[in-house]
Amino acid sequence: MTDGDMSALIALFFLAFFLLCLLVEGARHYLRCRDLRAQIRILDSIRTSDAPCRPIESGKNAHEE
Numbered sequence: 001m002t003d004g005d006m007s008a009l010i011a012l013f014f015l016a017f018f019l020l021c022l023l024v025e026g027a028r029h030y031l032r033c034r035d036l037r038a039q040i041r042i043l044d045s046i047r048t049s050d051a052p053c054r055p056i057e058s059g060k061n062a063h064e065e
Helices: 003-049
Strands: none
Touching: none
């Protein structure tokens, strides 16, 4: 193996390592965002279920009070 071949092999190794790091970071970012979206959905469902339930009076809009 010549010095040029060894340099190319080392450069390819570092490029592969860099691409692997990018792939892992992208996967971690995707999973973190997916987890946050799930938590927001859960919090929204809790918030809407905690709203007081009142009977709707006929002829009145809920925003007219």
